Amino acid sequence: MASSAPPDTAAPAQESIIKDSIPKLTLYWLESSRAHRIVWLLEELELPYELLIYSRRPNLFAPKELKEIHPLGKSPVLSVSRPNSSEKPMVIAESGAIVEYLLDHFGSKLVPQRYPDGAEGQPGIETEEWMRYRYYLHYSEGSLMPLLIVALLLLRTSLLESI
Numbered sequence: 001m002a003s004s005a006p007p008d009t010a011a012p013a014q015e016s017i018i019k020d021s022i023p024k025l026t027l028y029w030l031e032s033s034r035a036h037r038i039v040w041l042l043e044e045l046e047l048p049y050e051l052l053i054y055s056r057r058p059n060l061f062a063p064k065e066l067k068e069i070h071p072l073g074k075s076p077v078l079s080v081s082r083p084n085s086s087e088k089p090m091v092i093a094e095s096g097a098i099v100e101y102l103l104d105h106f107g108s109k110l111v112p113q114r115y116p117d118g119a120e121g122q123p124g125i126e127t128e129e130w131m132r133y134r135y136y137l138h139y140s141e142g143s144l145m146p147l148l149i150v151a152l153l154l155l156r157t158s159l160l161e162s163i
């Protein structure tokens, strides 16, 4: 699912400047995984990206090649290469960190205003909307996901017992 860049013809100069400044984003995507959160966000933000697809091993673990991308060996991982640069791409693991990174740079239409006008940078005065956004960003992986994993394992066990 490579980039869905806008048509080149007749693109206004401003748009092409913005397009040139977007880094090359590559998502290392594992089947049936949290990596889909990142596909969802990239699509929502209408960002061009390259998708590299990995299948799980028969034991359901990630293939060993993912360790070559990041030592954790899990998915999702996002690599970010600056346009026209020969530097090694930046590699980001942890879905929450990837979401935060993408929203920091490209999420202005999704992320609520952090401070009331005129009170930028002051702790304790963040807007309710922004605090809620930050809370759910971390809640999904920190609190909800462990419960979902337990539910998945219990479901698998009870399904196995009923066979």
Ligand SMILES: N[C@@H](CCC(=O)N[C@@H](CS)C(=O)NCC(=O)O)C(=O)O
Residues within 6 Å of the ligand: 030, 032, 033, 034, 035, 060, 061, 062, 063, 073, 074, 075, 076, 093, 094, 095, 096, 141
């Ligand atoms: N906290 C990490 C969890 C990453 C993770 O455990 N990914 C799973 C897929 S949802 C994985 O790669 N599993 C394969 C394995 O552990 O070998 C995140 O949010 O990115």
